[in-house]
Amino acid sequence: MSLLSCFELGIVDRLRDNPGMSATELADAVGTKPDAVEQLLFLMVKEGFVAHDETSGGYALDALAHVEEADLKRALRYMNLIKVTALRQLFYLTESARTGTVVGLKELYGAGGTLYDAVADHQDLNDAWLPLMNTVTANADPWFFDRIEIPSGAQVLDLAGNTGLGAIHAYQYKKSPGLRVTTFDLPEKEAEALANFRAEGLADHLSFVGGNVFDSIPTGFDTVLIKHFLDMFDRADVLRILRGVHGSLNPGGQVHILVPVYPEDITRTDNYNVDFFPAFFIGCTMGQGGPQKLSVYQRWLEECGFTVTNAVTKDAAEIPPDVIPVQAVISATKNA
Amino acid sequence: MSLLSCFELGIVDRLRDNPGMSATELADAVGTKPDAVEQLLFLMVKEGFVAHDETSGGYALDALAHVEEADLKRALRYMNLIKVTALRQLFYLTESARTGTVVGLKELYGAGGTLYDAVADHQDLNDAWLPLMNTVTANADPWFFDRIEIPSGAQVLDLAGNTGLGAIHAYQYKKSPGLRVTTFDLPEKEAEALANFRAEGLADHLSFVGGNVFDSIPTGFDTVLIKHFLDMFDRADVLRILRGVHGSLNPGGQVHILVPVYPEDITRTDNYNVDFFPAFFIGCTMGQGGPQKLSVYQRWLEECGFTVTNAVTKDAAEIPPDVIPVQAVISATKNA
Numbered sequence: 215m216s217l218l219s220c221f222e223l224g225i226v227d228r229l230r231d232n233p234g235m236s237a238t239e240l241a242d243a244v245g246t247k248p249d250a251v252e253q254l255l256f257l258m259v260k261e262g263f264v265a266h267d268e269t270s271g272g273y274a275l276d277a278l279a280h281v282e283e284a285d286l287k288r289a290l291r292y293m294n295l296i297k298v299t300a301l302r303q304l305f306y307l308t309e310s311a312r313t314g315t316v317v318g319l320k321e322l323y324g325a326g327g328t329l330y331d332a333v334a335d336h337q338d339l340n341d342a343w344l345p346l347m348n349t350v351t352a353n354a355d356p357w358f359f360d361r362i363e364i365p366s367g368a369q370v371l372d373l374a375g376n377t378g379l380g381a382i383h384a385y386q387y388k389k390s391p392g393l394r395v396t397t398f399d400l401p402e403k404e405a406e407a408l409a410n411f412r413a414e415g416l417a418d419h420l421s422f423v424g425g426n427v428f429d430s431i432p433t434g435f436d437t438v439l440i441k442h443f444l445d446m447f448d449r450a451d452v453l454r455i456l457r458g459v460h461g462s463l464n465p466g467g468q469v470h471i472l473v474p475v476y477p478e479d480i481t482r483t484d485n486y487n488v489d490f491f492p493a494f495f496i497g498c499t500m501g502q503g504g505p506q507k508l509s510v511y512q513r514w515l516e517e518c519g520f521t522v523t524n525a526v527t528k529d530a531a532e533i534p535p536d537v538i539p540v541q542a543v544i545s546a547t548k549n550a
Numbered sequence: 551m552s553l554l555s556c557f558e559l560g561i562v563d564r565l566r567d568n569p570g571m572s573a574t575e576l577a578d579a580v581g582t583k584p585d586a587v588e589q590l591l592f593l594m595v596k597e598g599f600v601a602h603d604e605t606s607g608g609y610a611l612d613a614l615a616h617v618e619e620a621d622l623k624r625a626l627r628y629m630n631l632i633k634v635t636a637l638r639q640l641f642y643l644t645e646s647a648r649t650g651t652v653v654g655l656k657e658l659y660g661a662g663g664t665l666y667d668a669v670a671d672h673q674d675l676n677d678a679w680l681p682l683m684n685t686v687t688a689n690a691d692p693w694f695f696d697r698i699e700i701p702s703g704a705q706v707l708d709l710a711g712n713t714g715l716g717a718i719h720a721y722q723y724k725k726s727p728g729l730r731v732t733t734f735d736l737p738e739k740e741a742e743a744l745a746n747f748r749a750e751g752l753a754d755h756l757s758f759v760g761g762n763v764f765d766s767i768p769t770g771f772d773t774v775l776i777k778h779f780l781d782m783f784d785r786a787d788v789l790r791i792l793r794g795v796h797g798s799l800n801p802g803g804q805v806h807i808l809v810p811v812y813p814e815d816i817t818r819t820d821n822y823n824v825d826f827f828p829a830f831f832i833g834c835t836m837g838q839g840g841p842q843k844l845s846v847y848q849r850w851l852e853e854c855g856f857t858v859t860n861a862v863t864k865d866a867a868e869i870p871p872d873v874i875p876v877q878a879v880i881s882a883t884k885n886a
Contacts, residue, residue, distance in 0.1 A: 215640040216829045222644040249784035250647045253828035253840040259816050260824045266816075302638040304551040308558040311586045448585035480595050480602075488596045492589035493552045504589040 215301070216257045218293045220264075225251065226278060229264065233274035240273065289536040291346045298342035299329060300498045307497035315501040329499040351379060351442070354472060354541050358441065359387035361526060361543045362470040367392030368436040371462060373455075374427060374443045375399050378407035381420045384439060396421045398432060427455055431462040438463055441472040444511070446495065446503040456518035463548045469520065471546075474505045474539040475527055484530040485540045508542050520546035551637070552593045554629045556600075561587065562614060565600065569610035576609065625872040627682045634678035635665060636834045643833035651837040665835040687715060687778070690808060690877050694777065695723035697862060697879045698806040703728030704772040707798060709791075710763060710779045711735050714743035717756045720775060732757045734768060763791055767798040774799060777808040780847070782831065782839040792854035799884045805856065807882075810841045810875040811863055820866040821876045844878050856882035 220226050224244045228235060237248040237255070244251070255273060258264035265276040281289075303318025310317045319325040323339070325332040333340040364370060367390055372380040375397035384395045397407050401424030411420040423432050428451070438459045444452050459469050477485045487505055495503040506514075512522045524545040533540060556562055560580045564571060573584040573591070580587075591609060594600035601612040617625075639646075639654025646653045655661040659675070661668040669676040700706060703726055708716040711733035720731045733743050737760030747756040759768050764787070774795045780788050795805050813821045823841055831839040842850075848858045860881040869876060 215643045215833065216825075219643045219647060219829075219833075223647060246647045247650060247784060247838070249838060249840070250650070250832055253832060254647065256812060256816055256824045256828055256840075260818075262817070297641060302641050305633060305638050307551045307555045311555060311559060311582045311590065314583060314586070448583060476592060480592055481598070482596075488592045489552075492592055493555075496586055496589060497551065502583070502585060504585070504592075 215297070216254055217261075217263070218290075218297060220254055220258055221290060221293075223254075225255070226264075226275065229273055229275050230279070234267070234270065234272035236271045237273070285534060285536070288349060288534065291349060292536055292538065295342050295346045298338055300494060303498045304493055307493055310497045310501050313501065316498060317501075318497060328501070347442075350539060351383075353537075354441075354539075355380075355383045356387070357528065357541070358470075358472045358543055359383065361524070362545055363468075364388040364390070364393070364437050366390035368394075369434060369464075370395040370437045370439065371432065371435040372397050372439045372441070373431070373459065374440070375407075377403050378410040378420065378422065380439060380441055381407075382410065382414050382416060385416055385419050394419055394421070396423055396432070396435075398423050398425060398427070400424065400426065427458060431458040433462045434464060435462055436464055436467050438467070438469045439472075440469060444471060444473050445491065445505040446500050448502045449514070451502075452514060453518060456515060456520070460519045460548055465548065465550060467548045468523075469515075469546050469548070471511065471544040472541055473511065473544070475508045475511065475542040476505055477527075477540075478507055478509060480507075486538050487540050490538045508544065511542075511544055515544065515546045519549050521549055522546045551633070552590055553597075553599070554626075554633060556590055556594055557626060557629075559590075561591070562600075562611065565609055565611050566615070570603070570606065570608035572607045573609070621870060621872070624685060624870065627685060628872055628874065631678050631682045634674055636830060639834045640829055643829055646833045646837050649837065652834060653837075654833060664837070683778075686875060687719075689873075690777075690875075691716075691719045692723070693864065693877070694806075694808045694879050695719065697860070698881055699804075700724040700726075700729070700773050702726035704730075705770060705800075706731040706773040706775065707768065707771040708733050708775045708777070709767070709795065710776070711743075713739050714746040714756065714758065716775060716777055717743075718746065718750050718752060721752055721755050730755055730757070732759055732768070732771075734759050734761060734763070736760065736762065763794060767794040769798045770800060771798055772800055772803050774803070774805045775808075776805060780807060780809050781827065781841040782836050784838045785850070787838075788850060789854060792851060792856070796855045796884055801884065801886060803884045804859070805851075805882050805884070807847065807880040808877055809847065809880070811844045811847065811878040812841055813863075813876075814843055814845060816843075818866075822874050823876050826874045844880065847878075847880055851880065851882045855885050857885055858882045 223246060225240055228240055228243050237251040241248040241251045255264055259266045262276050263278045265274050302322055306317035306321060316328060319329065319332050323332055323336055333343050370384055372384060372395060375381055376399055378397045381395040381397045385393060404422045404424050407422045411417045474487050476488050480488060492504045508525055508527055512525055515522055522544060527542040528540055530540050559582060561576055564576055564579050573587040577584040577587045591600055595602045598612050599614045601610050638658055642653035642657060652664060655665065655668050659668055659672055669679050706720055708720060708731060711717055712735055714733045717731040717733045721729060740758045740760050743758045747753045810823050812824050816824060828840045844861050844863055848861055851858055858880060863878040864876055866876050
């Protein structure tokens with residue numbers, strides 16, 4: 215928060231525009247006291263983000279001067295997500311784990327459901343969450359579609375496809391004669407999804423079916439996509455979903471899953487999913503869930519009547535160090 | 551919070567008593583779901599706190615098995631302090647820096663003042679804060695009194711001495727014929743201070759004067775002690791306090807200060823004061839303040855008419871790594 219506060223107060227932007235400003239000049243510019251500016255900048259100097267000239271008393275960006283704007287924006291989005299959707303909520307982590315509900319959302323927002331419910335009613339939560347989700351999707355989808363095959367003319371179901379972005383991407387990346395992609399999600403998403411399809415000029419190729427994955431999933435598909443979804447649930451519900459998908463697929467049909475995974479060697483230090491997701495899912499978003507190891511998802515798919523044909527974890531070295539989800543793609547074929 | 555939650559849920563205690571328990575057994579024992587236990591323990595395994603036997607599925611304490619109980623209790627007190635007095639409050643750090651007030655206390659507790667005011671009305675804040683403050687005092691006072699001299703029979707003032715613990719320690723560590731120690735603090739502390747003096751059988755040697763350091767400090771003292779206090783204020787108020795102390799001392803009198811300090815080389819990694827205190831004082835306790843470097847306190851003392859005679863920072867290597875305040879003692883004589 216010391217770092218984020220230096221951004222929120224505008225200290226970093228002032229130093230970018232005017233290197234060498236003193237604590238007093240910065241305080242005047244951003245509307246606080248010089249003492250507070252000095253205190254907050256101590257840690258920035260310790261970490262090498264900001265430089266301090268002891269003789270002149272002036273501050274200047276140090277490492278922060280060399281961060282590309284796109285990288286900075288993305289990192290700030292992550293910091294803001296954690297601030298708004300997690301920092302206060304995690305105070306209630308233990309109670310959330312005990313009850314299987316997001317106690318922090320209830321205490322802080324009076325919201326009884328999940329974060330995904332609460333973003334509809336609370337602008338601050340939505341503003342912190344949506345830009346990051348869009349960034350994650352924009353970064354992950356090209357990688358995902360590059361690693362899966364969708365047969366020409368296939369009937370595709372995008373499970374829990376929200377308002378249709380996944381269906382649009384699927385059609386754009388995998389276009390073929392007769393290809394049809396159906397978004398399946400709660401009925402209240404239908405109007406916005408159809409509007410999105412029309413806006414992209416894809417209304418003839420994309421459709422929407424309303425329903426709940428735990429009730430019944432529509433049938434007759436060659437391919438089912440499950441993106442950013444399985445990690446939201448405990449084992450029993452993941453198995454229910456996978457069995458439902460099994461029923462929705464034609465014989466020989468395929469499911470392609472995009473999901474963050476823990477490393478097989480849990481002690482690896484280059485994968486931050488373990489540091490972030492357990493507390494985030496249990497205490498901040500769902501009151502349950504969390505990613506698994508790739509091998510666990512493979513085993514669960516086999517238990518549900520699939521044969522895994524491909525399973526690849528993204529190389530952590532390809533992911534900017536501020537980005538938390540290390541994703542995997544898992545493809546599996548419905549057993550005869 | 552993932553770590554603290556494993557303690558709060560009782561998972562660590564169960565594993566200490568019964569190494570090898572599975573996630574299901576642990577979940578039954580502590581009243582949550584096996585899925586949540588697994589998720590929360592992933593990070594414990596990554597960090598080497600807990601071991602997981604992949605074959606049996608059993609968990610056992612790893613590094614946590616070798617932590618002395620006293621060390622563990624102290625570290626848990628720190629974690630609980632940060633959870634209760636800082637985690638949610640820091641969401642409002644930027645607003646606190648802008649307003650010079652603890653916005654988090656107001657938003658979360660409806661409390662208009664400082665943390666030191668709020669602990670009187672809010673049991674959870676007090677329960678998190680007081681045991682830690684007592685630990686800090688118990689650890690710091692022997693070191694502090696070992697490094698200062700109080701003349702035989704001196705008249706001593708313990709500035710902002712709260713309910714008298716500092717006066718009691720001063721008498722016990724520095725007893726001499728005629729030694730008299732006066733606690734100076736807000737009038738509402740008097741009754742409890744006097745009761746504490748009586749309980750220790752020291753009512754003949756200790757006394758209490760009610761007042762506010764920013765109004766007028768009683769005069770005629772040979773020695774003034776300022777412990778855990780200067781770091782609560784911005785520069786202007788620290789100077790007001792030091793000038794007031796100057797006025798309260800007899801010619802040639804001495805002030806002895808115990809205060810956390812930042813290292814002279816701010817980039818040193820073995821002093822966590824820089825990581826913790828700016829955000830803690832501005833966002834969680836005072837809406838202002840924070841420690842300074844030892845050299846800054848020395849300079850401020852010289853500005854206020856003192857000659858510094860001794861200034862020692864505690865060796866960070868002597869402090870357990872979970873303990874945040876790296877303290878210094880500074881002694882100075884009132885100039886003629």
